[in-house]
Amino acid sequence: MAEFIRGGAGVIPVTKEKLHGSPSTGSDDGQDGLAVDEFDPFLADNEEAESSNASLLVAPHENQWYHGRLDRYTAEERLYEASKLGSYLIRESDRKPGSYVLSYLGRTGINHFRITAVCGDFYIGGRQFDSLSDLIGYYTNITDLLKKERLIHPVPPPEPVNDKKRIVAILPYTKMPDTDELSFQKGDIFFVHNDMGDGWLWVTAHRTGEQGMIFRDLVEDLADNIDPNTVFSWFHPNVTKNDAVDMLVKSGPGSFLVRPSDNSPGDYSLFFHINNQIQRFRIEKKGVRYLMGGRTFECLDAVINRYRKEQIVEGHTLIQPAMNEEDESFAKPKEIDHAEKIYATLRECREQVGLKKNKGIKMQGFLNKKSEKNKKWKSMFFVLLVEGSDTHLYFYDNPKRTKPKGLIDLSCAYLYQVHDSVFDRPHCFQLVERALPCLATITYLCANTADLAQDWISALRPLCITQMTRSPKVQRLRELKCLQLHILDAHRLPFKLVPNPFCIISLNQVKVARTKVKTGLDPLFDEEFLLDDIPPDVLSFTITVYNKGKRSKDTEVAELTVELSSLTNGDEVDEWFKFSGITPIGEWGSLRLRVRYLHDLIMPQEEYSPLQQLILDPSLEVVRALADICHLDRIPLANSLLRIFRHERREAELLRSLNEAEIEREQETSTLLRAASLTTTLMDLYMKSVCTGFLQAAIQDTILKLLETKQSCELNPNKMDSPDDACANAEFLLQILDEVTLSIFMAYDSCPKTVRYICGCLQRSVMNKWPNERLVKTRVVSGFIFLRLLCPAILNPRQFNLIAEPPPPMASRSLIMVAKCLQNLANLVEFGGKEPYMEVVNPFILKNKERMVVFLDTLSNVTEKPEPDEARIKGDPARDLGTLHHICCSHLSELQALSKEQVGIHELIITAFWSSIHSLK
Structure with missing residues (x-):
């Protein structure tokens, strides 16, 4: 509904949907017949106003629920006096000033929820809020505080609380770049949120609405009776309504001023001279914010700045403030005669802040x-x-x-x-x-x-929360749970509902792993997951089948749950498990799983001291024995061994010895170190953990270039958009290959010295065994550096933390082509007749064969064992030794067979036995 206000300039339409009272027209408050009207304008862009923070608009005012500093007992008394379920209040903690508590009377009695206050923000329940009013609005209107319980009845304090500390700047300051400091002028007023210590305060500036840090010695406390908006030239705290009209008449059309509201204490009135009219607009104060026209502003100055640029009523904006030079209501800050000393102290304290x-x-x-x-x-x-x-x-x-x-x-x-x-x-x-x-x-x-x-x-x-309460007898022990889960295939899934299925594995409704998306009636997943360090309170795992949506969201279809208690500790289970559907439609199919569950208790590290000595023995007799018999436990064994040896900074000794043992056993150079063994697994894990800098220097720029370019490297005609692209694609691929090989060859010095030393040991070992085979020393190193490190990183750059997001399809194909070419170069072989479209790359391979040999020889030219490249890792030796202890117990029969010939294995069995006895005590 639009109401028209008549004035000397004709008729001006004013929207009236959100009046805060009836307009007053005529000459009661006016001057010389000018019309004076007070309302909250709902402007033309009211959709934006509607979308502003709803919680702020509907949350009760702070005066209705904020009680200042209050103890728990008194807070509970006030809630019981209210005697309404859903009653609440917020108080500052009496035990920890600066933090707050939401006290709530619900169905189960009174609950107290801690609110953490940091730098003007408030945290509760894992959520962050800009103000306490926002927090109240959220749990009043948006979501439950407890199950099916929301904040309903605010409990007001016995008398209004005003504990908001305000300060005024006595000296100006310019902030340091890239910090949270504030720049300000002398006379600026601030609202204090937190004392950061070391002389720094976290504040909100009233003039700009900015939050940040200021130094305590640059400000002084401000009297409670001074309105902080006094710093603005257009604000007049002591001007009457009639005087305001007189000032605007003298100032002319377009002039404006703001004064405290008479009708609504705590709020403000904006007076605006439009030709022959004086209109008044109400600005509502909500906590530390201001509301006008359905919009929320950080400070009063932000309201004025907005309507200096945008129309406050049709065809009109605020132009110039009405000045009152005689208004001395605000006491100016005193002059400071020791300013340099204050600034010097500030500089000394700056480095200690925060x-x-x-x-x-x-x-x-x-x-x-x-x-x-x-x-x-x-x-x-x-x-x-x-x-x-x-x-x-x-x-x-x-x-x-x-x-x-x-x-x-x-x-x-x-x-x-x-x-x-x-x-x-x-x-x-x-x-x-x-x-x-x-x-x-x-x-x-x-x-x-x-x-x-x-x-x-x-x-x-x-x-974090201790995820299981244990009896006092086992409090000194820690649980170790490990789940090896192999999702094989699905049978009789409802294809119409699940044309593109994938599985998500959850522990306690927390998602921890997922398969790739499959297609077909009976999809074959064939994906293996090692879930290590399962929290102690996890008693089952759940596998949920989702359908991958092409344009819509992924939909949850069916699930199955396996109780860990149904699995025999250490044994492998291969079974079909039936799904139950989210909606009951009959048969939902089943999923074949191969599961191995390990559950053990970890003792304090000193209890494993004899086992640790056997593992770390320079002969590595125990490690080699475990490598021969623990095929199912290869990955957890490799992880634990590597962490134990790296904790002692003896990883080079471990990897060199195992490589030499494997070379000694091998008869054919073509299969040397190509199988998945404990040795190759250890090398993979170690290189991936320490070679990030080398990968960044060698291949990251090439990967980023392929992600950004619109040119493809595809050579397979069956995968090209058009056969006409073949020449351009081949030319671009060869250019990329030249660039990436040069980058790799130049990055040898970025490869960690320990890795280079191990490569040198590999070369010397194979040359001793096969002295007449020139290229074996090149291939033994390229098998690790290229085939197990560089090429996998190019194929899956995200898994090596080289990129943040998955590459698009065209870039993925280009990365595959580059990795494929480098793989052949590393093997020193050209492409043959099986892939004739790849033969265009052969000149590149021929050109770089000798360069590859020289590069790998240079990279491996470290003859003396260096100090480890990284600092001693922290890790958890007790956990890793506990894993090894469990593996030894799981393979006791195999170890007993070996102990007849190896003395060290006999000692290992005895050590494992006594460790098991100690864990039971």
């Missing part, structure tokens, strides 16, 4: 975090902080920032590892916050190396 210098820091560094909005990974700086009973993981855009982008409360978090298959990248794990019963917040994190991931997991796990 959480990242806190004594409670247990670990800090960069991790990749998956964004909830765009699903992409972003590198962020993480700080693990322990302060008393509070344990938080903060994350920042960069180390210079003081205000975190968010935090994770570890006191209500569970840690689960994530299999590489979920995001097609390694070294991922997740923290699942369950602070509130009806909300679980999941944060996915990823490290750039396996060692870094293990270091973070080792630091975080003890601080």
